[in-house]
Amino acid sequence: MQLGCTQLDCENLAMDSALVLAIVILAATAYGTWHKISRGKIKARNNHDAAFTSEELGSALGAQATLVQFSSAFCQPCRATSLILEQVVSKVPDVKHVEIDAESNLELVRRLNILSTPTTIFLDRTGKEVARAVGAPKRDQVINALNQLQQI
């Protein structure tokens, strides 16, 4: 096989490359671990700027709460998130799930500072953002967050 270097400088080359390879694998492992831990967590937010109107939402707000899910075409966990949230709203009364295509709503995406999909924004009954989950959230965590919201 043609390796692109002579026997002599291949040894030096392989040393440098092995170092690069090790750094890439370490960095990717660290990032991947952080990513796995942080994605899907529901974080409380008190964002008055991120109030939604029903025009922006494309439909009326839920009587108690609204889960606004931003999705995109090249997004694997968006489908799973959609199924989870649909399942939750079918069980919890007065909560609505609205899925928005991020790509065709870029102004909204910018205003809310959404960087990746899926991002789910929890709105209270007035349309104010109270929590946010980046990545696919767990079903039980969504239910917990909604319970807390309804106690306020």
Place this chain on the structure above:
Amino acid sequence: MSAPQLIDARGPRIMAIVTFFVLGLALLVHSTLLIVWQLLAFATAAIFTPPQGIYGRFYRAVIQPRLKGPVPSEDIRPPRFAALVGTVFATLALAGLAFGIKPLFTIATSFALAAAFLNGFFNYCLGCETYLLFVRLRNRHTPDYEI
């Protein structure tokens, strides 16, 4: 959104692990042959969809019949998007080798390698993390409301 075409979700994971080993070896020995091979694998997956690409055909012929248990399904578009990004990086890596620009080869291969590693071992979704940012950058002329 319209119903997406679904494929066996294990395929892209295994393809990503194969890609990781091919690119790792290519990085170690600066092999033009391996980069060309991987570029072909990426490009065929991007153009003809992942199951019709080189690795996809190998997966369906050799690996899939031997796997047992329920078949998880996934949308075909995210792995196809990842293959397109891979095609771009493999092309850059090849250009780096062809024109003797070593840093270009090293950086482009490293990014593709990291993405394949994350995809294969962490089930990382490249499209989720990068596509919206790409669209936002492409359309940055529209009014910007930063919070």
